[in-house]
Amino acid sequence: MSELQQTNPVPATAKWKIPQEFLTAKSATYCALFLPLAALPLLIDSSFVYHIAILVCLNAIITSGLGVIVRVDQLSLAHGAFAGIGAYASALAVIKLGVPFLLSLVLAALAAGVAAVLLGRLVLGLKGVYFVLATFAFNELFRMIMLLLPEISGGTNGLSNIPAAEIAGLEISSKPGFYIFIALALAATLLVVWMILRSPIGRAFDAISGNLPLAQASGIPPRRYQILAFTSGSVIAGVGGGIMAAYVGFISPESFTFWFSVNTIIMLIVGGRYSIMGPVLGALLLTPLPEVLRSTGQLQQIIYGVCLIAILRFMPGGVSGLIDRFAELMSGRK
Amino acid sequence: MSFEAFLIQTGVNGLILGALYLLMAVGFTLVFGSLRVVNFAHGEFYMLGGFAAYFTTVTMGLPAIASIPLAFLFVAVLGLFCERAVFRPFRGDELNGMIASIGLALILQNGALMLFGPMPLAMPPFAEGLTRFGSIVIPTSRLLAIVISAAVLAIFYVVMMHTRVGRAVRAMVQDAEVASTFGIHPGLVYPLGFALGVGLAAVAGAVMAPLFSVSPFTGHTPLLKAFLVVVLGGLGSIPGAAIASLAVGLIESYTATFYGSLAADGLILLLAVIMLVMRPNGLLGRAMRVG
Amino acid sequence: MKKNLAALVLGASLLTAAHAQAEDVLKLGAPFPLSGPGAAWGTAVLNGVKLAAKDVNEAGGLKVGDTTYKIEVVAYDDKYSASEEVTVVNRLLSVEGVKFFTGPIPSAGLLAVQPMLKKADAVAITLAFTSKAIGPDYPGIFRVSITSHEMAQPQVNWLIKNVGVKKVVGLFENDETGHAMEADTATAYKKAGATYSSEFFERGTVDFVSLLTRVLFKDIDAIELSGMSPTTSGLIIKQARELGFTGKIVRTGGPATQEIVHVAGKEAAEGIVVHAPINPYDEQMAAFIARYEGEYGAGMNGFAPFFYDGTRMMLKAMQDAGTVEDPIAVRDAMAALSEYEGVLGKVSWVGEETYGINRQISVPFYIAEIRDGKEKVVATCNVIVCE
CATH class of the missing domain: 3.40.50.2300 (Response regulator)
Structure with a gap:
């Protein structure tokens, strides 16, 4: 995964060395793509464009979480539930305890993390499809439990009028303000994921997904790393959920169902599950789609289904796989 | 109504549910066994079976009993097409096959929505009136549903046990390599297994359609129940699916009648989760921890 | 049905900037569940709105002050989901520049967008059953169904x-x-x-x-x-x-x-x-049903006349207020309507005792x-x- 091609030699005396792996043709391509895109909403200055951009970033964050989990070959259908746990933790902390927004996101992360560790220890030993079914069952259980506890979840009413986000006293509920916040949050998420994946932990992930018995034989305890991947991914979902609660201002148990998890999967697959930027691409391509196809929800869902199957079949690396190959070509490698 | 009659009535209701779940679960297990695909679209085939029954009975005016085999045929053919178009590239690839089935589910459900609209369509029942056994009262239409389901399962059993095709598919479910020794071209067994499996779902849909109406959304609950039943009975085991379906049907009926449907759904879900954690093979499933 | 309308609107909105109301077109925002389980409800109610727009347009348009407006219904699918509702209403407010809404109708969806509607001082008619749908905090929201x-x-x-x-x-x-x-x-x-x-x-x-x-x-x-x-x-x-x-x-x-x-x-x-909710034998209602079914096919849903009357009341309020640009004035004019003669009979606003403000429709049933x-x-x- 790490490429040692040097495009910019870094002086040995630099205090903060930009890691060499960072400066590659791949990252250059992505920067060329995304930085202008990221700046676009600020230039157009339309409330609606901001709204879409914010949703793209939100989806990208949540999908990145799933991307980490998929790295160890487990597909989590409980992703929606973890986003829900984070969302409720954050919203309730703000509403009932007056906790500041950023702190509430930390609480969201903690809540999702604890739940993920507990669930993970129970079900991560299960083989592929059983794991999927177990997470599916957990998502349903979460929804049911939330409905049975209206004092906490607001029941089917949900929680409305969640206060707008405030950071250090500055209300960031205005569209440009929130966009800047969430774009930074996305960048931070991608950075964290990147750091995890290029570390020994990430290499262990790759070993496990490549050949589990071999990894085991080389002394990597698969269980521990699977739980780590599952937990980190679900924590990211939880934080995403907390941000979503603050932005939309309304959450209910129905916001985090099986279909939430399905949408995340679609974005991951289409964007590309083997790349860190995959989730961003998936979110970028699929989030505005409803806006372009405003005529019927049905057609849009059919297109999702067809895209999903087509990508799985013909472009298993997703769109980011294409871009990676393009970048390699451009850099003159083979 | 006396308490014993009440209990028996509830038991009968449970058997009806069990029959429905049996058809769904056996079909689902068949698809998994032959293609190793967890078919998230299974509920949509149930839904399409219901629509097929609606069209043959209401639109084409054929006798109600014909709707069952016609629904089976229509959906089985559709299943052959889906196997070819969607699942063939993912044979043996469980994860991707499963994701592909999610895509298929989206296409089928929304396609049905676009073609038929969201309004539920009502069908005339198989029979009117009530049948009485002492103080037990069963709507005749429901009694017929059990009888027809039992008949279909009996036919299925015969096919599985005593025909070459059936034995090959069954062997496939148990062990892929053995299947080819039955002299059926291996390439055919996959689509047949799939078609048979979703055809059973369609039969379930056709049998239940007069009872519950048809709409593009009717597939979700049967799918959910199929999952839970095969988890309990064991993925890949047809006898396991059979036992688990009847058990789930009875448990659900008794719990729902005494404690409400939310409690019943929650209990079944909880049982499934416990089973997954303690004994992932389910009651009778084969060992599933191969690499 | 709505596909042509939506395609037309889509084309227009993609090309023009955010505030683009052609001089003589008045857009009504219509977020409804048009797919999924709520679709039966949503399509029925949308038809009521469209019929109202059609009636007004065919009678020569809506004459407000010196200008005559053609009513255009901009319908978007909210898929009966609260988060989708937020996106849809957002789009109607900022891209289409709509100030007058028919819908949202699901309770959860309405609750999710109330703050947004309030910020824009928009006027909306709804069916939402929740008691939080109307209140003094949201004076622009009118409920046109009886709960x-x-x-x-x-x-x-x-x-x-x-x-x-x-x-x-x-x-x-x-x-x-x-x-x-x-x-x-x-x-x-x-x-x-x-x-x-x-x-x-x-x-x-x-x-x-x-x-x-x-x-x-x-x-x-x-x-x-x-x-x-x-x-x-x-x-x-x-x-x-x-x-x-x-x-x-x-x-x-x-x-x-x-x-x-x-x-x-x-x-x-x-x-x-x-x-x-309606008496099909009442002359006026029977005539309405006949017209509705002639236009949209048999089997009129009982809620359609409520949205028909609600839409026409909103349009009348614009005439009374003499403006389509000032939603607050229109809102006040609408609240002032009393004993309005609709296809439902005499329509008034009640509810001050229960909800704190008269935004609940009162009609005979x-x-x-x-x-x-x-x-x-x-x-x-x-x-x-x-x-």
């Missing part, structure tokens, strides 16, 4: 007196709307002196045998269906009769007769006492019995009494 809060008591009183109902079980969907209805229904029955109990079930359930077996064991003489989804009512009636229940079945909630007869069959539906597949009106009601 169980308004109609339960007078209907129940009449039922107890005239139908002889004593031991009732109420069946409700287990969600926001269902719980709200249950509260009102429980109060009404208890106040009227009947023995009352209730059961909840998941929205979308189709198999009621366990529930009904349990209920029948309790020895009741009437089942109350309140405002649950119409098809579900049909299924319950059908299955109850199949199980041999011969007692009274009543429905004091919204319109559902069409679906009940369709799903349960004429025989099972015979004698059921229902709430009828009816109780009817289903005879041979059709409604036969047996009583006329207002919010106080039925006779």
Whole structure:
């Protein structure tokens, strides 16, 4: 995964060395793509464009979480539930305890993390499809439990009028303000994921997904790393959920169902599950789609289904796989 | 109504549910066994079976009993097409096959929505009136549903046990390599297994359609129940699916009648989760921890 | 149907900037569930709005002050989901520049967008059942349907007196709307002196045998269906009769007769006492139904006339206020309408006592019995009494 091609030699005396792996043709391509895109909403200055951009970033964050989990070959259908746990933790902390927004996101992360560790220890030993079914069952259980506890979840009413986000006293509920916040949050998420994946932990992930018995034989305890991947991914979902609660201002148990998890999967697959930027691409391509196809929800869902199957079949690396190959070509490698 | 009659009535209701779940679960297990695909679209085939029954009975005016085999045929053919178009590239690839089935589910459900609209369509029942056994009262239409389901399962059993095709598919479910020794071209067994499996779902849909109406959304609950039943009975085991379906049907009926449907759904879900954690093979499933 | 309209609007909005109201077009924002389970409801209500727009346009347009406007209905699919509602209303507000809304109609969706609508001072008509839908905090929102809060008591009183109902079980969907209805229904029955109990079930359930077996064991003489989804009512009636229940079945909630007869069959539906929001034999209403069905096909949903009248009231308010640019003025003009002559009869706004502000529609409604597949009106009601 790490490429040692040097495009910019870094002086040995630099205090903060930009890691060499960072400066590659791949990252250059992505920067060329995304930085202008990221700046676009600020230039157009339309409330609606901001709204879409914010949703793209939100989806990208949540999908990145799933991307980490998929790295160890487990597909989590409980992703929606973890986003829900984070969302409720954050919203309730703000509403009932007056906790500041950023702190509430930390609480969201903690809540999702604890739940993920507990669930993970129970079900991560299960083989592929059983794991999927177990997470599916957990998502349903979460929804049911939330409905049975209206004092906490607001029941089917949900929680409305969640206060707008405030950071250090500055209300960031205005569209440009929130966009800047969430774009930074996305960048931070991608950075964290990147750091995890290029570390020994990430290499262990790759070993496990490549050949589990071999990894085991080389002394990597698969269980521990699977739980780590599952937990980190679900924590990211939880934080995403907390941000979503603050932005939309309304959450209910129905916001985090099986279909939430399905949408995340679609974005991951289409964007590309083997790349860190995959989730961003998936979110970028699929989030505005409803806006372009405003005529019927049905057609849009059919297109999702067809895209999903087509990508799985013909472009298993997703769109980011294409871009990676393009970048390699451009850099003159083979 | 006396308490014993009440209990028996509830038991009968449970058997009806069990029959429905049996058809769904056996079909689902068949698809998994032959293609190793967890078919998230299974509920949509149930839904399409219901629509097929609606069209043959209401639109084409054929006798109600014909709707069952016609629904089976229509959906089985559709299943052959889906196997070819969607699942063939993912044979043996469980994860991707499963994701592909999610895509298929989206296409089928929304396609049905676009073609038929969201309004539920009502069908005339198989029979009117009530049948009485002492103080037990069963709507005749429901009694017929059990009888027809039992008949279909009996036919299925015969096919599985005593025909070459059936034995090959069954062997496939148990062990892929053995299947080819039955002299059926291996390439055919996959689509047949799939078609048979979703055809059973369609039969379930056709049998239940007069009872519950048809709409593009009717597939979700049967799918959910199929999952839970095969988890309990064991993925890949047809006898396991059979036992688990009847058990789930009875448990659900008794719990729902005494404690409400939310409690019943929650209990079944909880049982499934416990089973997954303690004994992932389910009651009778084969060992599933191969690499 | 709406595809042409949406495609046209889509094309226009993609090319033009955010604020683009052509000089003589007035856009009405129409976020409705147009796909998924809520679609039957959403399409019906949308048709009511479109018919209102059509009527006004065909009569020469909406004359406000010196300008004559063509009404354009901009319909978007909210998929019955709260988060989708936020996106859709956002788009209507900022891209289409809409200030006047018909919808949102689901309770959750409306709650999610209330702050947004308030910030824009938008005017909206809704059907949402939640008691939080209208209030002094959101003076721009008007509810154009009668909820169980308004109609339960007078209907129940009449039922107890005239139908002889004593031991009732109420069946409700287990969600926001269902719980709200249950509260009102429980109060009404208890106040009227009947023995009352209730059961909840998941929205979308189709198999009621366990529930009904349990209920029948309790020895009741009437089942109350309140405002649950119409098809579900049909299924319950059908299955109850199949199980041999011969007692009274009543429905004091919204319109559902069409679906009940369709799903349960004429025989099972015979004698059921229902709430009828409209009297199909009233001359004006009959004419409206004929026109609606001529345009959109048979089987008008009972909510359509409410949105027809609601839309026309909003348009009239614009005329009264003399502007389409100042939504606050329009809002005040709309609130001032009293005894407006709509297809529903005389329409006024009430609700100050209950909700703190007069934004709840008050129209006469009816109780009817289903005879041979059709409604036969047996009583006329207002919010106080039925006779």
